[in-house]
Amino acid sequence: xxxxxxxxxxxxxxxxxxxxxxxxxxxxxxxxxxxxxxAIMGPNGAGKSTLSHVLAGxxxxxxxxxxxxxxxVDILAMDAAARAAAGVFLAFQYPVExxxxxxxTFLKAALNAQRKARGQEEMSTxxxxxxxxxxxxxxxxxxxxxxRPVNVGFSGGxxxxxxxxxxxxxxxxxxxxxxxDSGLDIxxxxxxxxxxxxxxxxxRAFVVITHYQRLLDHIRPDVVHVLSKGRIVKTGGPELxxxxxxxxxxxxxxAAA
Amino acid sequence: MTTVVPAPQRRKTRAEADLEAAFGAIGGSLPGDxxxxxxxxxxxxxxxxxxxxxxxxxxxxxRSLLAAAPAPAERLAAPAEAANVFAGIDAxxxxxxxxxxxxxxxxxxxxxxxxxxxxxxxxxxxxxGLAALGARVAADAAVSADxxxxxxxxxxxxxxxxxxxxxxxxxxxxxxxHLSSGKAASAFVRHAVTLGAGxxxxxxxxxxxxxxxxxxxxxxxxxTLGAGxKATWLDxxxxxxxxxxxxxLALDLADEAALDHxxxxxxxxxxxxxVFARLGAKADLTTRGAxxxxxxxxxxxxxxxxxxxxxxxSRELYKSAIDDEAVSVFQGRITVEKAAQGTDGRMQAHSVxxxxxxxxxxxxxxxxxxxDVACAHGATVSEIDDTLKFYLMSRGIPAAETEKLLxxxxxxxxxxxxxxxxxxxxVEAEIDAWIDRREG
Numbered sequence: 001x002x003x004x005x006x007x008x009x010x011x012x013x014x015x016x017x018x019x020x021x022x023x024x025x026x027x028x029x030x031x032x033x034x035x036x037x038x039a040i041m042g043p044n045g046a047g048k049s050t051l052s053h054v055l056a057g058x059x060x061x062x063x064x065x066x067x068x069x070x071x072x073v074d075i076l077a078m079d080a081a082a083r084a085a086a087g088v089f090l091a092f093q094y095p096v097e098x099x100x101x102x103x104x105t106f107l108k109a110a111l112n113a114q115r116k117a118r119g120q121e122e123m124s125t126x127x128x129x130x131x132x133x134x135x136x137x138x139x140x141x142x143x144x145x146x147x148r149p150v151n152v153g154f155s156g157g158x159x160x161x162x163x164x165x166x167x168x169x170x171x172x173x174x175x176x177x178x179x180x181d182s183g184l185d186i187x188x189x190x191x192x193x194x195x196x197x198x199x200x201x202x203x204r205a206f207v208v209i210t211h212y213q214r215l216l217d218h219i220r221p222d223v224v225h226v227l228s229k230g231r232i233v234k235t236g237g238p239e240l241x242x243x244x245x246x247x248x249x250x251x252x253x254x255a256a257a
Numbered sequence: 258m259t260t261v262v263p264a265p266q267r268r269k270t271r272a273e274a275d276l277e278a279a280f281g282a283i284g285g286s287l288p289g290d291x292x293x294x295x296x297x298x299x300x301x302x303x304x305x306x307x308x309x310x311x312x313x314x315x316x317x318x319x320r321s322l323l324a325a326a327p328a329p330a331e332r333l334a335a336p337a338e339a340a341n342v343f344a345g346i347d348a349x350x351x352x353x354x355x356x357x358x359x360x361x362x363x364x365x366x367x368x369x370x371x372x373x374x375x376x377x378x379x380x381x382x383x384x385x386g387l388a389a390l391g392a393r394v395a396a397d398a399a400v401s402a403d404x405x406x407x408x409x410x411x412x413x414x415x416x417x418x419x420x421x422x423x424x425x426x427x428x429x430x431x432x433x434x435h436l437s438s439g440k441a442a443s444a445f446v447r448h449a450v451t452l453g454a455g456x457x458x459x460x461x462x463x464x465x466x467x468x469x470x471x472x473x474x475x476x477x478x479x480x481t482l483g484a485g486x487k488a489t490w491l492d493x494x495x496x497x498x499x500x501x502x503x504x505x506l507a508l509d510l511a512d513e514a515a516l517d518h519x520x521x522x523x524x525x526x527x528x529x530x531x532v533f534a535r536l537g538a539k540a541d542l543t544t545r546g547a548x549x550x551x552x553x554x555x556x557x558x559x560x561x562x563x564x565x566x567x568x569x570x571s572r573e574l575y576k577s578a579i580d581d582e583a584v585s586v587f588q589g590r591i592t593v594e595k596a597a598q599g600t601d602g603r604m605q606a607h608s609v610x611x612x613x614x615x616x617x618x619x620x621x622x623x624x625x626x627x628x629d630v631a632c633a634h635g636a637t638v639s640e641i642d643d644t645l646k647f648y649l650m651s652r653g654i655p656a657a658e659t660e661k662l663l664x665x666x667x668x669x670x671x672x673x674x675x676x677x678x679x680x681x682x683x684v685e686a687e688i689d690a691w692i693d694r695r696e697g
Contacts, residue, residue, distance in 0.1 A: 056651050057647075057650070057651070058647050058651075059643060059647065079650065079656065080647060080650035080651045081650040081651075081653050081654055081655045081656060081659075083651075084650070084651055084652055084653035085653045089651075090651050092648070092651075095648070096644055096645055096648045098645050098648065098649070098663075098666065099666060100663075100665070100666025100667060100669040100670065101649075101662055101663070101665075101666045105662075106649070106652070106662075109654050109658065109662065110649075110652035110653050110654055111653075113652075113653045113654045113655060113658060114652075114653035117653065117655075149666075166652060170652065170653065
């Protein structure tokens with residue numbers, strides 16, 4: 001009998017920095033089912049951002065062993081664009097500014113490229129405009145922000161809201177949030193979290209990477225993992241995040257050593 | 258005892274010998290004053306084709322870049338097929354084929370009152386209406402000493418003389434279109450455009466020739482703006498991949514005159530575009546360039562901007578996207594004369610390398626003799642930013658499409674500023690097509 005594939009399955013993943021051969025992920029295992037929200041917490045240097053980059057296909061890393069599949073399909077063999085079309089979305093810790101590329105042009109190019117890759121028709125301009133207006137409104141993104149070049153002159157909070165807007169429009173299967181709370185004040189954190197919560201659905205999974213428990217008050221996880229030295233060293237329920245907040249990561253840093 | 262050392266004899270290159278033979282053969286039969294042509298040719302022969310030790314041509318050594326010079330075209334012929342980038346624009350048109358005015362392809366109607374237009378050949382035949390021709394060149398030693406200017410002065414066959422009376426506003430744009438007959442030839446045209454005080458004009462200039470054809474296309478334009486006159490000028494150069502394009506624009510902006518100039522270069526094996534500008538008090542010059550080069554092509558943009566009177570503003574922005582083993586050169590000099598207090602000059606040159614073997618050379622210079630000025634220049638060479646590329650790809654945009662977006666964005670600073678929407682869209686479509694050809 002064929003085994004049912006979970007949305008994201010990572011087995012014994014080893015990855016190193018291409019430039020210097022430094023191993024960052026050292027046999028990481030993680031399974032995320034559709035509809036679930038998993039939080040990945042860990043000390044600085046544990047490999048949290050590397051995990052998000054390797055899953056999204058950022059150049060500069062070499063996978064030396066292990067596998068990662070999305071709905072049973074090997075994503076590690078794909079380039080970043082193909083992974084996005086397959087349903088992977090990374091909300092960046094530091095969204096980049098792209099002078100000269102209008103936000104709307106960018107959103108439309110991304111959406112239609114993904115639809116094309118999936119064999120769907122391009123979305124018509126009126127439908128697209130309607131979709132953007134609706135989703136932008138929910139995230140308090142102004143017309144001016146939509147007209148400007150991607151992220152250029154945006155505040156930290158505006159950049160993060162723009163990430164969530166992209167998520168809302170692209171409707172990915174797997175959303176990876178890389179320290180989305182960094183640099184956000186409490187009001188911005190609320191808006192962003194509400195945006196994320198609105199996207200929760202039985203067909204979609206979230207991997208929320210964060211250093212602090214604070215974000216998890218707003219985006220309630222089903223499962224919490226502790227990542228240390230490139231491996232998941234502990235898995236528990238939401239209470240684990242509170243425990244970490246109280247005791248810090250010292251215990252795990254030792255355990256993994 | 259003294260030893261007499263003979264001056265070293267410089268060996269003539271094949272191209273120089275070709276030009277000398279050509280002038281000997283047809284110089285006497287070219288229209289107009291032979292003495293003036295012979296003087297121009299003598300100025301050329303004095304220095305010959307410039308090489309790397311000639312400062313203004315340090316990066317564009319014509320002695321080594323030009324293997325030969327095809328014989329000058331001798332008469333008007335039918336043009337080779339070429340799509341007109343500006344076809345969608347309602348404009349009057351002056352069409353030149355191999356440097357000869359093609360009356361039946363031109364339409365100079367509807368330019369409005371106070372606008373007079375004639376051809377150089379017609380003027381030479383009657384001896385009238387050519388006062389403006391050569392005036393700007395003769396007044397400026399830096400221009401008249403230039404070997405390409407000298408060649409155009411010796412060999413020009415035709416051109417356009419456009420004159421606007423004071424206060425006249427051209428009722429529609431004028432396109433000066435330069436085509437090739439499809440035969441290997443050198444072509445030489447020179448235009449003189451003069452706007453009286455307070456006049457206004459929009460000019461489009463376009464250059465096309467077929468791929469694989471040995472064409473040397475020379476254009477010399479003298480553009481003189483009277484006090485308070487306003488002009489826009491957009492030059493679109495799409496020569497074939499074996500062609501050499503030599504463009505010189507000699508500008509004179511009187512007090513409070515304003516010119517918005519853009520040049521887009523996306524063809525030619527060898528291109529040299531030079532702008533010589535002289536600015537009066539409170540004159541306002543903007544000049545921008547977008548250069549796209551690939552293969553083993555060499556494209557050079559050289560600016561010499563002279564602030565001669567107080568409080569003029571100049572803005573120079575040149576950008577190039579360089580692929581394969583191509584070379585892009587930018588040289589820009591802003592000179593602020595002693596009288597030009599309050600000058601505001603800003604020059605920027607930026608290149609993006611699209612391949613490991615592509616090369617960008619930039620030499621911005623400021624020469625300031627006044628003490629109350631604001632001048633700046635900057636030059637950068639970069640590659641397509643991997644971080645930006647990854648960001649776009651992570652949203653599902655394929656790698657090739659990503660590069661296209663980023664190259665467009667890079668050149669956008671130049672193309673976005675083209676004020677005519679139709680012209681802007683036409684140029685953007687050409688740039689997109691250039692990028693698409695690159696992917697394929």
